[in-house]
Amino acid sequence: MSGSELAPRIRDFVEQHCIPAESATLAHDIPGLDRVILELREKARAAGLLAPQVPRELGGLGLGWADCVPVFEEAGRSLLGPGALHCAPPDQPNIHLLDRHAKPAQRTRHLLPLAAGAVRSFFAMTEPAPGVGSDPAMVRTTATRVPGGWRLDGRKWFASGARGAAFGIVVARAEEGISLFFVEAGMPGLTLVRDIGTLDAFGIGGHTELLLEDCRVGEEALLGRLGQGLALIQQRLEPARLFHCMRYIGLASRAMQLAQDYCRERQFFDQPLAGHQLVQALVADAHIDLFAARQMTAHVARRFEAGEDIRHESSMLKVFVSEAVSRVADRALQLTGAHGVSEDGPISLITRELRPFRIYDGASEVHRAAIGRRAFHRNLRP
Structure with missing residues (x-):
């Protein structure tokens, strides 16, 4: 199905289900937003509209980039639409990245449940000053080799989607250069310090400040190659x-x-x-x-x-x-x-x-x- 054919169906779904579910009371209410999004997502799944951009082999509709243009515009008309259709950040760009670079075991453990909408993910790059902002090369979070893997140390904030996520992708600096690592929720050394109140209020999982303090991850946690970050x-x-x-x-x-x-x-x-x-x-x-x-x-x-x-x-x-x-x-x-x-x-x-x-x-x-x-x-x- 082309984007132009799918867009009217998305528009009807957004008008009938997503817009009526909007409420100012959901602003900054991360658990409440999760609950509403999950309810809407099941309706989208039943209607055959879930994950328009996700490849078919991962359970999505497999639309190309050009076909996504009218579809994502229609989804975006509601504050809840992208989440309901499983095409919201940070999961959507994380799925794209993992599909290109995740190793077989990482695909099974992280990509497949994420693409199916069974779990959420986060992305942690930004740091408080003097750390990384708009310039990714300013990363101060470190990745140090230890027996069996890596020790991550640093502070992140505006970690998109972190509250309630099953895992995240953390940007850190190893001796070989900036690299990306999987970090799973609840592991020792990872602390969710606070949810940051922001002007925008409907981001799934919010924007969170994280502390990585002697956070140990295995060799399998590296995404892509060292220094490729x-x-x-x-x-x-x-x-x-x-x-x-x-x-x-x-x-x-x-x-x-x-x-x-x-x-x-x-x-x-x-x-x-x-x-x-x-x-x-x-x-x-x-x-x-x-x-x-x-x-x-x-x-x-x-x-x-x-x-x-x-x-x-x-x-x-x-x-x-x-x-x-x-x-x-x-x-x-x-x-x-x-x-x-x-x-x-x-x-x-x-x-x-x-x-x-x-x-x-x-x-x-x-x-x-x-x-x-x-x-x-x-x-x-x-």
Whole structure:
């Protein structure tokens, strides 16, 4: 089934099941969010809609990158949609990474249950200053050889999905270079210090601060090869950014649709808000942003599916879409006034959910610097 054929079914599922299940009370409620997501996920499984991006041999629908564009946009229209369809981070990019690099025993132990939606995972790269942020090379967490494996020591925060996860992927620096290691929940030396309250509130498993203190893992915990970590991180981040763009376009589009509906009904100076040119201009700018964002996302998805290098285009896409969807949501909130600011409707929650994307997966300023450097070093034509 193609993405264009599947997208209407996803839209109906999101409208009938995911959007009605949304509630401001789920914000930052990690156990409550898990409970609702699992209930929705069983409905998606029964409807044959689960895991559209997961390869068929792992139990998913096996859609290619280009076919995922309309499907993920429809899933992303709800704050709960990506989780319900098992295409939310951090599991979705972790599945992609493990499918490419997990050894046979790691596939059995970690990848297969993760792809089936039986467990959750986390990804721990970011550290408090002066550790790693937007530059993965700044990792300070260490991996030291010990008999039978490795000792991990360091502090992570914004470990996406850590609360309630069965295992995670930890970025650490070994003598041979930055490497990735599996760490299982509850093992000695791994402490979940706190859940970090953030502007966005519907991330599955939240954002957690972790302490790794004499945390011992076996030789089998190494993902990929020693010193290969930076390459693996990049292989995880590029599709993650791409999928983020697809989902967040859907969320921003929903916010503007709600604003348009509101403007048709709300009277202002004896006529609907929709009749005022300033309102029409805000709506027009939102449509322009979303049109450009969709075209860029589809273009990069096609190139990625063709096996082309998308590092430069991925950076440009991430900067543009992260800023475009924030502009769209901000206009939607402005158009709906007090109603938009309140939690009586979802626009305020959507606005908060979208804003951090300008920081997550590399801040806009870092991507702009990289884009500019490549333009000069490669003498790229604008």
